[in-house]
Amino acid sequence: MKKFSILGFILLCQVFVFAQQSQLNGRVLTSNGTAVFGATINISPAAKTLNSNTNGTFIYDGQIGETLTINISKEGFLKETRTLTLKNAQQILTIKLAASSYLLNEVLIKDNRIENLQKEQSLNVEVVNADFIQRNLGGSLMKTLERLPGIKTIGIGSGQSKPxxxxxxxxxxxxxxxxxxxxxxxxxxxxxxxLDQFAAGEVEILKGAASFMYGSDAIAGAINVKPTRAPAKHSLGGNVDLIGKTNNNLYGTSVNLxxxxxxxxxxxxxxxxxxxxYRVPTDRVSVYNFQVPLDKNYLRNTAGNENGIHLSAGILGEKFNSIFYLNNVFSESGFFANAHGLEPRNVDLALHDRSNRDILLPKQQVNHFKLINRSDLQLNNHKVEIELGYQRNFRQEFxxxxxxxxxPAIFPENFGIPRDTEREFDKNVYSVNLKDKFELGKHQLSFGGNVEYQDNSINGWTFLVPGFxxxxxxxFVxxxxxxxxxxxxxxxxxxxxGRIKLNKYTDWFASTLNDGSTQNLVRADDLTRNFNSFVWSVGINYNPEKFIFKANIGKSFRMPIAKELGANGVNYHYFSYEKGDPTLSPEKSYQADATIGWKEKNWSVKFSPFYNYFPNYIYLNPTANYDYFYGAGNQxxxxxxxxxxxxxxxxxxxxQISKFLSTEVLGEYLYAEQLSGSKKGFTLPFSPPPSVLFNLTYTPKDHQLLIDTYFSVDYRITATQNNIVPPERKTDGFYIINLQVGTKLHLYKQPLMISLQAQNLLDTKYMNHTSFYRLIELPEAGRNIILSLKIPFNLSHTQN
Incomplete structure (x- = not known):
């Protein structure tokens, strides 16, 4: 009996102690309600030190009745102190930090936000800012990102590329x-x-299956282009960007206010x-065994222009923020005259070579209009985000x-379509994204949903893809x-x-059938397909002091697009006849990613392997057949x-070799193999060969007038690509050298940022295996000197 009494007393004490426990859920925010990551929280007399996470939160387990003194500090903010007594089992504390103000000529605050994001994100993630973009300006934003390992582009001309x-x-x-x-x-x-690369504030690249975040199509990953940050309070200013390039005689400006x-x-x-x-380091190319001479190495009819208007306005508060974005980008550019259509020999060379700046036929015009609203609301422990978007992509090929x-041999005058409108695509898109983020104990939970509706119409006197x-x-959770x-x-x-509905398309002209009769052939039938899928992802981050390890495994999917289901026509850019399959099943992918790294004071290393398996990859397969009705016997x-x-x-x-000298090595490798089908044993199209980039950067000591000066050289070695899929051709290995020089010149207390690049310094002739024009053995652009200036101006500014 005595033993039972002692046991009962112990249990009663445990219950009493448990009843006295109190959990403090704290949150650290800026004055406008943004979460503060990495704030230091010192709690006494418990002598406990905590750090706020990416949502600005921290948790302390104490006892009811305990009185605490809490000191909160973060670089760039004024320190805050709170004293409170724990009265309940669950207690909430919100602390807002005020930004510190210093009467100095310039305050430069550096944090580890990007490094911490990489540590807390299970997927492989890279983040670049506006300085990186200016330092490595390419012909487009995607081309600029190509310096990063694992990122390549399919380029056409000097201003068009896709990642x-x-x-x-x-x-x-x-x-x-x-x-x-x-x-x-x-x-x-x-x-x-x-996309206008001058308007990008920060770019986040996710490598690997990101379907659980962005839905269908994110099988390979995602590129998240973020806007520039909101201006400081009580400010009025802007900047002027000037840019010039020697290879294609580009000139341009971007003005910000x-x-x-x-x-x-x-x-x-x-x-x-x-x-x-633009110019290439050769005086002739072979377009399907036809030798095409180039006048002074210029690729005729690849000139163009681009215009962009970007407006944003909004309200920023402690608990509610709402911003409207309006973007309108228009571009006009020519197609290489000898590599478009079915008659590369019948090109008026004298007409095209008369000027290097005119845009003649064939050409394209693209207008992309976008209106977006992003709003977020802080409700206690919840942060609700909503994004509403409308966009129209209007593309014409002439x-x-x-x-x-x-x-018909002669274009009908009463046809109702302009005689030079080869193809026209008109896409209207409506989007809604909703997300709720909150914390529950040690869990950071996100619930969200996405809805998107597309209406796509077509026009023109040729057909490839039906309207849909x-x-x-x-x-997701x-x-x-x-x-x-x-x-x-x-x-x-x-x-x-997902649900896709293809529209029926019938030829506007009659074709003669084998029995001698004539008929307007149906190129695409009405088709409705429904798709659905569950996808999942699990991962881990383990980050001791110097070691970095993260791993992720997941399933993703992609529903077939209209071209894959209903294409039935000549692709004039590839000299081929493409035919869709309306019975295709949705593409599935399973991928495992890992990142292993080590960081010391003067050096760091990171290795990111991956494995990817598709049970039903969709690809364009060449056959032994040739078309009879629509072209010149195209495959x-x-x-x-x-x-x-x-x-x-x-x-x-x-x-970091020394205080002023550093080096960097970036390498990448990919192997792909088809395990079934008629191309079993072959790779996939556009598979990039192995490559490695060696960089050496010298950053001298800041001068009274010159700061953040750098001298940098990139030496990239790319291996031969022998692993191809017919009708692809092998590409030889190559090496190229790029130089970057830049500084900030202080004039009248304003920093003038100067950047100079020399791309393909040695004017090397090489084929890029992921280039669109590689199909006709056209080398990449020759030497290109790029000069860019950023001139900020401050019309009014008062400190709080």
Whole structure:
């Protein structure tokens, strides 16, 4: 009996102690309600030190009745002190930090936000800012990002390109602009992305299966283009960017003007660029065994221009923020005259070579209009975010009318379509994204959903892809569990539903059938397909003091696009006949990613391997057949599915040789193989060969007038690509040298930023295996000297 009494007394004490426990849920915010990451929280008399996580929160387990003194500090903010007594089992504390103000000529605050994001994100992530973009300016934003390992582009001309992540592109990479999925005509290799790199504030690149975050199409990853940050309070200013390039004689400017009072702000940018034909290090190319001479190494009819208008305005508060973005980008550019259509020999060379700046037929015009609203509301422990978007992508391809097959020899005057409108695509997109983020104990939970509706119409006297309407929706839940200061677990589940309806298309001309009768052939039938899928992802981050390890495994999916289901025509850019398959099943992918790294004071290394398996990869398969009705006997390519296995990885090594000298090594490798189908044993199209980039950077000591000066050289070695899939051709290995020089010149207390690049310094002749024009053995652009200036101006500024 005595033993039972003692046991009962012990249990009663345990219950009493448990009843006295209190959990303090704290949150650290800025004065406008933004979470503060990495704030130091010292709690006494418990002598406990904590750090706020990415949501600004921290948790302290104490006892009811305990009186605490809490000191909060963070670089760039004034220190705060709170004293409170724990009275309940669950207690909430919100602390807002005021930004510190110093009467100095310039205050430079550096934090580890990007480094911490990489540690807390289970996927492989890279982040670049506006300084990186200016330092490595390419012909487009995607071309600028190509310096990063694992990122390549499919380029056409000097201003159009689309991204590849680890060898996958087109509709397998999602590009997000200001929170909304950018929807253009990304299915075509000759269709670039209508994004102004001067308007990008920061770019986040996710490598690997990101479908649980962005839905269908994010099989290879995502590129998240974020806007510039809101202006400082009580400011009025801007900057002027000037740029010039020697290879295609480009000149351009981008003017920015912004202003803000206490809560309301506006930001605007106007961009204009004009460029001529670009040059290649050869005087002739072979277009399907036909030798084409180039006048002074210029690629005729590749000139163009680009205009961009970007406006944003909104309200910023402690608990509610709402910002409107309006973007309108227009571009006009020519197609290489000898590599478009079915008659590369019948080109008026004298007309095209008369000027290097005119834009003649064939050419394209693209206008992308976008209106987005992003709002967020802080409700106690919840942060609700909503994004509403409308965009219209209007693309026209112009060419002289040339009849093929049974098309009439003379263009009908009463046809109702302009005689030079070869193709026209008009896409209207409506998007809604909703997300709720909150904390529950050690769990950081996110619930969200996406809805998107597309209406796509076509026009023109040729046919390739039918018009269609598409509806997609999805919902997800994502949990990030902080086990301790070193270990984070991740888990996500998502369900997607999609519906696509293809419109019937009938030829506007009659074709003669085998029995001698004539008929307007049906190129695409009405078709409605429904798709749905569950996808999932699990991951872990383990981050001791110097060691970095993270791993992720997940399933993703992609519903077939209109071209894969219903294409039935000549692709004049590829001299091929493409035919879709209306029975294709949705593409599935399973991928495992890992990142292993070590960081010391003077050096760091990071290795990111991956393995990827597709049970039903969709690809364009060349056949032994040739078309009879629509072209000059073009080879028929049909969409098919097969098993595919891919693996590879990226290596990054940095070493600070001395205070002013550093080096960097960036390497990448990819292997892909089809495991079934008619191309079993072959790789996939546009598979990039192994490459490594060696960099040496010298940053001298700041001068009274010159600061942040750098001298940098990149030496890239690219291996031969012998692993191809017919009808691809092998590409030889090459090496190129790029130089970058830059500084900030202080004039009248304003920093003038100067950047000078020399791309392909040695004017090397080489083939890029992921280039659109590589199909006709056209080398990449020759030497290009790029000079850019950024001139900020401050019209009014008062410190708080």
């Amino acid at each position: 590849l992540i680890r060898g996958l592109g087109f509709n397998r990479v999602v590009v997000v602009d200001k929170g909304v999925k950018h929807e253009g005509q990304q299915w075509g290799a000759d269709h670039g992305l209508e 912004f202003g803000r009072n206490d809560r309301y702000f506006f930001d605007s940018r106007f961009t204009y660029q004009n460029y001529g034909d 060419s002289q009318y040339v009849n093929h097959g049974y098309m 309407k598409q509806f997609t929706s999805g919902a 994502y949990d990030q569990l902080q086990l301790n200061e070193k270990t984070i677990l991740h888990g996500a589940l998502r369900y997607d539903y 028929v390519f049909e969409y098919a599915q097969s098993e595919v296995m891919r693996y590879g990885g990226e290596l990054q090594f940095n070493y």
